[in-house]
Amino acid sequence: MGKNKLAKFADMERFENVFQCTERELCNGVSMTNPIYDLKPGHWHDTYFKNSNPIVLELGCGRGEYTVGLARLFPDKNFIGVDIKGSRMWTGAKDALENNLRNVAFLRTGIEFIDRFFEPGEVSEIWLTFSDPQMKKPTKRLTSTYFLERYRRILKDNGIVHVKTDSNFLFTYTKYMIAANNLPVDYRTEDLYQTELSEEDKAILGIQTYYEQQWLSRGITIKYLKFHLPQEGDLQEPDVEIELDSYRSYNRNKRSGLTTAK
Template structure:
């Protein structure tokens, strides 16, 4: 029988690779590693890559095993899910992995200017009714700018046509340099072996969506520090398999 939530949370309290600062305590508990993750925890000068909304941490752990000279941090508020990746990383002795349990809305409290090189967004909730909560919205892009190096890379891997379309409009509206884009990842030809291996890491949710016959979409773009960011004013069809009885079109997104 698997562990229950309380047992997992008890494990997380003693795991050396887990740091827990949910919004409810972040205002009252200082975070001394901001700007010092390499010095205090990783004890190296290697690049730092974040997976935001990491769930069970499949990408965080998978990438860490592929790239031992890069530091990876999975971020999510769901501790019971995060336990899976944190436990695996400890069991396999991965020293380039950490997990931060917090609300992504306050992610900039934990990283200093230019401390992070890349961000992965893997199967994020598309937040079809709330643009401000989308992890690819300009609201979050402005926060990422506070700690992502100038021109750092944002990766989006998703089943959601809504989120993929929205992010494409956002990238185009703000002239963010597009590095790669495909609407059907596993039927895209010409990818090199390493890229195939990286993008072939599958999360729990990805496996679920593939079983339902959905195409997996992927794009990456650079996020320069210069320039004001604008929300795209467009209407985008909702994902019917997610929207249930709601309207099939979104309201226009406006600047936040």
């Protein structure tokens, strides 16, 4: 039987690669709890990673498969998985500790507060893996201007955003967002596993998360976008009606009866 939640929460308090800030109103970035490191925004390199390698975030990392998988592929980069659900993140944190992956950390907090934990320009890339499409709530979508503004505050100029998703709704919304703001796109595919990829991209994009495995077993195609986020200019929300996904996950909200949403 797997470890229960309370035991996992106790582990999270003592894992040296886990930083937590769960009281949302107190998340001012100077009170991340960790058994060893007193970490302030702007000091991930010198206090924790002890190198100057690029920092890559996975936002909504769940069990952290991408964070840990990418860390294995790229020992010369640093990876931080971010999620509010500590019991999920425990899996990745334990895996990284057991395998002595020093280029991995996990941060437990709400993504809406992400700019409280990093200084401007401290982050090079962001991965969004199988994020909830939030079809009814545009400001909760992780590729909305609400979130992109926050990412811009911590990313280097022209920092990279990767979106890997099952959701046609989130993919289409993100495409419109990119078009509305003329964001430079490096890569876009609507069916990842039917696309010719370099060996390196195959390894990067072949990492499969828990949610991806669920979608693949249901025959849903996987979409992927890689774009840049320049610092300059106001970000505009796209004004389009998008067809809702025809399926829903065990965790996604019930359908409202509508067939499209903005």
